[in-house]
Structures are given as C-alpha cells and as structure tokens.
Amino acid sequence: MRSTPRTLIRHSTVALSALALATVTACGGASSPEPGAGAPAPGRSGFTPPKIESLKTLGAGEGQVNLVNWAGYVEDGGNDPKVDWVTPFEKATGCQVNAKTAGTSDEMVNLMKTGEYDAVSASGDASLRLIAGGTVAPVNTALIPNYADVFAGLKDKAWNSIDGVAYGVPHGRGANLLMWRTDTVKPAPDSWGVVFDPASPYAGKITAYDSPIYIADAALYLMATKPELGIKNPYALDDRQFQASVDLLKQQRKLVGEYWSDYTKEVQAFKSGDSVLGTTWQVIANVAAADKAPIEVTLPKEGSTGWSDTWMIAAAAKHPNCAYKWMDWIISPQANAQVAEYFGEAPSNAKSCELTADPKHCETFHAADEDYYSKVWYWTTPIAQCLDGRTDVTCKDYSEWTRAWTEIKG
Known part of the structure; x- marks a missing residue:
C-alpha cells in the first residue's frame, strides 16, 4: 500500500512491547549482543559499527522504493487531496512509492530486519539499534544535495551519526508537550507536576503516552525535582533512579483514566472531557483545536522528552538509487x-x-x-552502558524498561 490514515501516528501497544522484549537486546537488534567490558555500545565513544559501504555514485532509479514510516510522513493525497508530496516525487523520479506505516519504533526495527524495505524514518530510540545490528548503511551525503541546508543542530548527533559519519538525513523534530482543557484545568499549568500530583483534582481524567519510553518522562521530572537521585540523563537510569521513576509511574497509574496510543482517541477524549490533562504532540493539539476542543499546550519548565527522526537506508536495499532520491526529496525545501x-x-x-x-x-x-531544543531530551534507546558517561554502575536496558512498563500498567 502507499499511504495510510493518520490514526496510526506513533501509536504503541503493550503487545508490540512484549514482542520487542523477545527480539531486542540491550542495544537493540537480535544480531547485536549486549556489549560487555571493553565493547562500547552504540552512542558511546569507541563504538565501532559493522563495516558497511555507502553508495558511491547515484544511478538511475529502479522504478520503486519501499518505505517504513511514521504515519503522516508519506502522504499521496489519499487522506487529504490537498496533502501530497509523494505524487510529485514519483513523477519527477519514476520511483513508485510503497509505504508501510509502523506504529512504534520496535515495529520499525523488526520490519527493517525483514530485508523487504529500502528506507525508514527512524526515531532516536530505533536508529542506534538499526546501526548496531548492521541493518542500515552509512549515507553518502554528497549524493543528497539538500543535506547542505539541514539545520546544523540536527547533524552529526549521537542517534544519527558515528564518529562523524552520517547514517541518515534528519527529517524533523518535535517535543512531547503538556496539553490541558482550558475550561477545566486552572490555573494554566507550567510543570509536569500536575500529571503526577497524588492529590490531583483531575484524577481519572489524566492521560499518558502508552509506551515503555514514557518512563523517561517520569525520570525527567525527577531529574528536576529530586536532585538527590543524581539523574543526569532520563535514558540512563541505575537501579535506584529507575525504581524511583517506576514508583512515580505506579503512583500516577491511580490518576490515569486512559493511556493513549491511537492519537484519534486522545483527540476524542479531550473533546468529550473524558481527558483534561496529559502528554501530547503538537499535531494532536492541532487536530483537537481544529475540532473546537478548548485546549492549550506548553513545554513545561522541567523540559520534555521528544523526537528527532532520521531517514535511514537499508544496508541491503534493493532500490538504493530510488531510496537516495527519496531522502533528498523529503528534506527538500518544499516537501x-x-x-x-x-x-x-x-x-x-x-x-x-x-x-x-x-x-x-x-x-x-x-x-x-x-535553546528551546536544549530542553528536549530526544528519544534514545536505554542500554546497559550508562549513556550519561558513568562506568561504575550498570543502567537499565530497554528490555527492563519494557518489563517494568507492563508491571506499571498492571
């Protein structure tokens, strides 16, 4: 299929998390074992990725390209006739776009491992796993003219580059925001504390993102409010820090009316008043506001988690030339x-x-x-080697986050 409705935007499910637990090691793909002493993990200094050559020259397109993407990233007018950047690409390049919408980063990793897809719009909690597992190849940015105009703040980052070698092209970025109904929640909140307050007057009408990565949101709040825990990175949690984050989320569980995974359900919940307060994305706020829901959003004073997505090419791409043409197109000014x-x-x-x-x-x-994005902690795969640089302790890896999330949800 080509494009799919936006109802699947970034949604996460416990079933997929359980699947990830069976297939994902501490640093990601099943083909990349957990690093031990002397074996740096992805994102750490000294890590050596599998040796894979990037494309040297750009040739004629192969006639098609198979993509794994977040919903809303590959639109051909099927959802909204006025929204179409795929058809012009196909006409300009002769590359037919076949798009598979993935609901979670875990699903993206597993789909890319099948070898059926040429490129993927990976978030930071998937990109390192794809690099470590040898699933994606370095990108020859000289073959992507529009790369020159990408904001410098998105290039050469730990989640999309290794030792200065790019493993993709940045697509965009955003923050996970706090949303509330203005007719119910007063005064206007400026802190994540309102979704964690055990005495909250909004108990039962608070919503939260349904994914193990949401543990980082609790850790970020504790990083600001419980400095004695010593949290320096919400994705690098030792036993004590992790337990404090899990305990906070278990406490919050009593306040949460619904964990959202399908964004349309969050929109509907805010429209009906079933939810009045919780975490969201700007796109959800846009849709809710367009549907006349009385909502506002803010980046709380503690900062937030967020995403920076990267288009990456499969190491075994069957249509590498069309994949390169797509990567250049999707970061072109107009598209x-x-x-x-x-x-x-x-x-x-x-x-x-x-x-x-x-x-x-x-x-x-x-x-x-x-400065704004300096307050955003982009999604990153938690690994046993602490991402904050500590070497005297072991941090909780993603499989442990997944187990804990199942326990938190009950």
Missing part, C-alpha cells in the same frame, strides 16, 4: 515544509521556513531555536 506543517513539527531544512503555508510555522515549532 519538508509540507510534511513538517502537516505533521506538526519543526522542519529539518532551514529553507523550508520560507515555504510553509503558515508564515509563523517555524517560529511556532522553534525550528531554529537551539
């Missing part, structure tokens, strides 16, 4: 402006800011505001 505005995120191409329908889009999403 990147369209997708960023449709999805509700900051574009990766600086020139896109001149082409959005809303001239204030980049201002709204802080596209060039590195």
Whole structure:
C-alpha cells in the first residue's frame, strides 16, 4: 500500500512491547549482543559499527522504493487531496512509492530486519539499534544535495551519526508537550507536576503516552525535582533512579483514566472531557483545536522528552538509487515544509521556513531555536552502558524498561 490514515501516528501497544522484549537486546537488534567490558555500545565513544559501504555514485532509479514510516510522513493525497508530496516525487523520479506505516519504533526495527524495505524514518530510540545490528548503511551525503541546508543542530548527533559519519538525513523534530482543557484545568499549568500530583483534582481524567519510553518522562521530572537521585540523563537510569521513576509511574497509574496510543482517541477524549490533562504532540493539539476542543499546550519548565527522526537506508536495499532520491526529496525545501506543517513539527531544512503555508510555522515549532531544543531530551534507546558517561554502575536496558512498563500498567 502507499499511504495510510493518520490514526496510526506513533501509536504503541503493550503487545508490540512484549514482542520487542523477545527480539531486542540491550542495544537493540537480535544480531547485536549486549556489549560487555571493553565493547562500547552504540552512542558511546569507541563504538565501532559493522563495516558497511555507502553508495558511491547515484544511478538511475529502479522504478520503486519501499518505505517504513511514521504515519503522516508519506502522504499521496489519499487522506487529504490537498496533502501530497509523494505524487510529485514519483513523477519527477519514476520511483513508485510503497509505504508501510509502523506504529512504534520496535515495529520499525523488526520490519527493517525483514530485508523487504529500502528506507525508514527512524526515531532516536530505533536508529542506534538499526546501526548496531548492521541493518542500515552509512549515507553518502554528497549524493543528497539538500543535506547542505539541514539545520546544523540536527547533524552529526549521537542517534544519527558515528564518529562523524552520517547514517541518515534528519527529517524533523518535535517535543512531547503538556496539553490541558482550558475550561477545566486552572490555573494554566507550567510543570509536569500536575500529571503526577497524588492529590490531583483531575484524577481519572489524566492521560499518558502508552509506551515503555514514557518512563523517561517520569525520570525527567525527577531529574528536576529530586536532585538527590543524581539523574543526569532520563535514558540512563541505575537501579535506584529507575525504581524511583517506576514508583512515580505506579503512583500516577491511580490518576490515569486512559493511556493513549491511537492519537484519534486522545483527540476524542479531550473533546468529550473524558481527558483534561496529559502528554501530547503538537499535531494532536492541532487536530483537537481544529475540532473546537478548548485546549492549550506548553513545554513545561522541567523540559520534555521528544523526537528527532532520521531517514535511514537499508544496508541491503534493493532500490538504493530510488531510496537516495527519496531522502533528498523529503528534506527538500518544499516537501519538508509540507510534511513538517502537516505533521506538526519543526522542519529539518532551514529553507523550508520560507515555504510553509503558515508564515509563523517555524517560529511556532522553534525550528531554529537551539535553546528551546536544549530542553528536549530526544528519544534514545536505554542500554546497559550508562549513556550519561558513568562506568561504575550498570543502567537499565530497554528490555527492563519494557518489563517494568507492563508491571506499571498492571
């Protein structure tokens, strides 16, 4: 199929998390064992990725390209006739786009391992797993002209590059925000404390993201409010720090009316008043506001978690030339402006800011505001080697986060 409805945007399920537990090791793919002493993990200094060559020259397209993507990233007019950056690409390149929407990062990793897909829009909690497992190849950015205009703040990051070698092209970025109904929640909140307060007057009408990665949201709040725990990175938690985060979420469980995975359900819950407070994405807020829900959003004072997505090419891509053409297209000024505005995120191409329908889009999403994004902790795969640099303790890896999330949910 080509494109699918936005109802699957980034949704996560316990079933998929359970599947990930069986297939994902501490640093990701089943083909990459947990690093031991003297074997640095992905994202750590000294890590050596599998040796895979990047494409040297760009040839003629192979006629098609198979993509794994977040919903809303590959639109051909099927969901909204006015939203289509796929058809112009197909006409310009002769590469037919076949898109598979994935609901979670775990699903993306597993789909890419099948060898059936050429490229993927991976978030930071998947990209390192794909690199470590040898599933994706380095990218020759010289073959991607539009890469030159990508914001410097998105290049050469721990989740998309190894020792200065790019493993993809940045698609865009966004923060996980706090949303509330303005007719119910007063005063306007400025802290994540409102979703964790055990005496909350909104008990039963608080919502939270349904994924093990949400443990990082609790850790981020504790990092700001319980400095004695010594949390420096919400994805690098030792036993004590992890238990404190899990305990906070178990306490919050009594307040949560519903964990959301399907974004349309969160929109409906805020419209009906079943939910009045909780974590969200800007795209969800946009849809809710367009549906006349009385909502507002903010980046709380503690900061937030968030995402920075990267288009990566499969190491065994059957259509590498079309994949390269797609990566260049999706970060081109016009296409990147369209997708960023449709999805509700900051574009990766600086020139896109001149082409959005809303001239204030980049201002709204802080596209060039590195100070704003310095407060956002992008999703990252938790691994046993502490990502905050500690070497005297072991941190909880993703499989342990998955087990704990199942326990938190009950």
